[in-house]
Amino acid sequence: MIDSLIKKIIxxxxxxxxxxxxDGIHYPPMQHLELILEQIKEVLFPGFFxxxxxxxxxxxxxxxxxxxxxxxxxxxxxxxxxxxxxxEESPKYSESEAKTISEDVVISFLTxxxxxxxxxIDDAVAMYKGDPAASSMIEVLLSYPGFQAVMAYRxxxxxxxxxxxxxxxxxxxxxxxxxxxxxxxxxxxxRHFCIDHGTGIVIGETTIIGDHVxxxxxxxxxxxxxxxxxxxxxxxxxxxxxxTIYAMSTILGGNTVVGSHSxxxxxxxxxxxxxxxxKIYLSEDFDTxxxxxxxxxx
Numbered sequence: 001m002i003d004s005l006i007k008k009i010i011x012x013x014x015x016x017x018x019x020x021x022x023d024g025i026h027y028p029p030m031q032h033l034e035l036i037l038e039q040i041k042e043v044l045f046p047g048f049f050x051x052x053x054x055x056x057x058x059x060x061x062x063x064x065x066x067x068x069x070x071x072x073x074x075x076x077x078x079x080x081x082x083x084x085x086x087x088e089e090s091p092k093y094s095e096s097e098a099k100t101i102s103e104d105v106v107i108s109f110l111t112x113x114x115x116x117x118x119x120x121i122d123d124a125v126a127m128y129k130g131d132p133a134a135s136s137m138i139e140v141l142l143s144y145p146g147f148q149a150v151m152a153y154r155x156x157x158x159x160x161x162x163x164x165x166x167x168x169x170x171x172x173x174x175x176x177x178x179x180x181x182x183x184x185x186x187x188x189x190x191r192h193f194c195i196d197h198g199t200g201i202v203i204g205e206t207t208i209i210g211d212h213v214x215x216x217x218x219x220x221x222x223x224x225x226x227x228x229x230x231x232x233x234x235x236x237x238x239x240x241x242x243x244t245i246y247a248m249s250t251i252l253g254g255n256t257v258v259g260s261h262s263x264x265x266x267x268x269x270x271x272x273x274x275x276x277x278x279k280i281y282l283s284e285d286f287d288t289x290x291x292x293x294x295x296x297x298x
Contacts, residue, residue, distance in 0.1 A: 070110070105162050145197075160186050189203075206223075212242045222251070240257065262274050267282055
């Protein structure tokens with residue numbers, strides 16, 4: 001009985017395909033990328049991530065060990081994706097070319113870590129100052145899902161901007177699963193980005209977000225549904241600097257721009273642009289109409 005079932009399963013491998021044998025080019029396993037993401041977090045914020053207690057006298061040696069291990073593990077997984085890119089019908093690079101490309105990406109990423117730390121500290125400050133319930137920066141770093149999602153996004157965005165296949169999306173989906181926050185690695189997000197609560201937030205691939213922007217839970221920065229379209233076209237909205245979007249609002253369309261210092265109230269459905277210093281919100285009598293207020297810059 002078991003032998004018969006096994007034969008049927010093996011036959012389905014031949015008939016249906018979609019298997020990943022180790023003697024071919026192996027995909028990066030999600031489990032490996034989860035470990036690599038944790039390694040990156042340990043290098044970014046020593047003592048806050050990982051289970052090892054950090055003694056200052058060991059910082060130099062521990063950092064050297066962690067960076068060396070990260071270089072080895074990350075290089076291995078990126079090389080797989082450069083050699084086998086599902087967007088290409090056949091391998092684009094020889095193995096030696098792929099190794100050179102992968103090594104350049106990994107070294108560039110490790111070089112970028114001090115700048116990444118600065119950007120993430122700005123994000124943590126924005127979340128701390130933007131949430132009256134936050135008791136400390138430490139609490140934000142250790143426990144806020146918004147910070148975890150933005151940290152994974154900024155890591156993944158680096159690899160996306162360096163044309164690494166597969167891995168950027170896998171990294172953001174790891175944290176999407178953990179936090180309920182879905183940020184495409186291709187989105188462009190500025191400094192001092194604050195996510196408050198965060199569950200259910202969706203930020204699409206061609207979204208552009210300026211500096212000092214704040215999003216509450218359930219916000220969607222999405223595209224109009226199309227059956228078949230050009231992925232290179234901007235499909236998602238732009239939020240300029242100092243914009244606040246309250247809970248459960250949906251903003252759609254590549255031509256939709258929310259001007260700087262604007263506020264979009266909760267549960268708003270927005271498919272057209274707002275000029276700077278605007279405020280739009282549902283009518284107070286809950287008749288599902290919107291009130292739009294524009295204020296001049298002081």
